[in-house]
Amino acid sequence: MQANLPFGRRVHPNDEKALPAVRILFGRLRPPTTRKILMKLYYIPSACSLAVHIALRQVGVVPELVRYDPVTGKDETGAALKDVNPKGYVPTLIDKDGDVLTEVVATLVELDGRYPEAELLPVGGADRRRALEWLAYTSAELHRNFILPLFMDVPQTEDITAARAKVEMRLEHAAANVSASGPYFMGAQIGAVDFYLLVMMLWTGPAKVNLEQWPQMVAYRDRLLAVEPVREAMKAEGLI
Known part of the structure; x- marks a missing residue:
């Protein structure tokens, strides 16, 4: 069984209404420096490393990006990711002191x-507990339930x-909990x-899941x- 990775697909402005026509101007969007x-x-x-990438830019850190190929197990320089992260997957973040941070949730909380x-x-x-x-x-x-419909190259x-x-x-549960008091989830x-x-x-x-069945999620995504x-972050990864 081989992994069929759909990652790297560029998001076009006309792709499923992916990009809104106007920029949302309310809410603090980024730190000042x-x-x-x-x-x-x-x-x-x-x-999933995109979530960490966006968070880094939100806090004002522009990371050095190293693209990883999960088929070969090597990065763009030819080095094996397992030499850095024995788990051999992304996100893998190395800070200025050489500490290695892995796993999306743990890395976001650390940042x-x-x-x-x-x-x-x-x-x-x-609010923090929520x-x-x-x-x-x-x-x-x-994330876990996306694995089969997204990754596996099988009938x-x-x-x-x-x-x-x-x-x-x-997703339906998430749609029911998008904040009604602000533009973002919380x-x-x-x-x-x-x-x-x-x-x-x-x-x-x-993954062939129709997000359009939840209009509030489509609007939230576009914001x-x-x-x-x-x-x-998406531009740096070649997605737009």
Whole structure:
């Protein structure tokens, strides 16, 4: 069984209404300064590493990007990713001190701790608990269930159909919880939950899940695609 990776597909302005016509101007979109801090991010275009890439740009860090090929197990220089991250997958982030950070949720939480002024997560209380809950939900219930319909190069099977149905159920739950009080998932402040959910929404096309059945999710996706750090990260990965 071979992995059929749909990543790297460019998002065209006319592709499923992927890019909105206007930029959303409310809510703080990015920190005021760009940090000159060396971080190296191993990535696959449009993979889950995109969520970390966007978060880095949101906090003002422009990472050194190293593209990884999951078929060969090597990066663009020919080096094996397992020499850096024994798990051999993205995201793999190396900070200025040489520490290696892996896993989407753990890395997003770590970035929030290092750059609290960017408010990738709420500071505390019920809002923070809810944001952490949604990060865990996105990882365990959405990301995991995308694996069969998105990655496996096999004929349609009952397992793939069941996985796609689970994705739709999980997206329906997310759609019911998009904030009514602000442009982003948690309200007025954009953050880590938005970046991870955006990647999941971008996967719906290749996974043959119709996001249009939840108009509020389509509008939410389009608002995120208008945000400057999102556009910068996607442009750097060759997606727009």
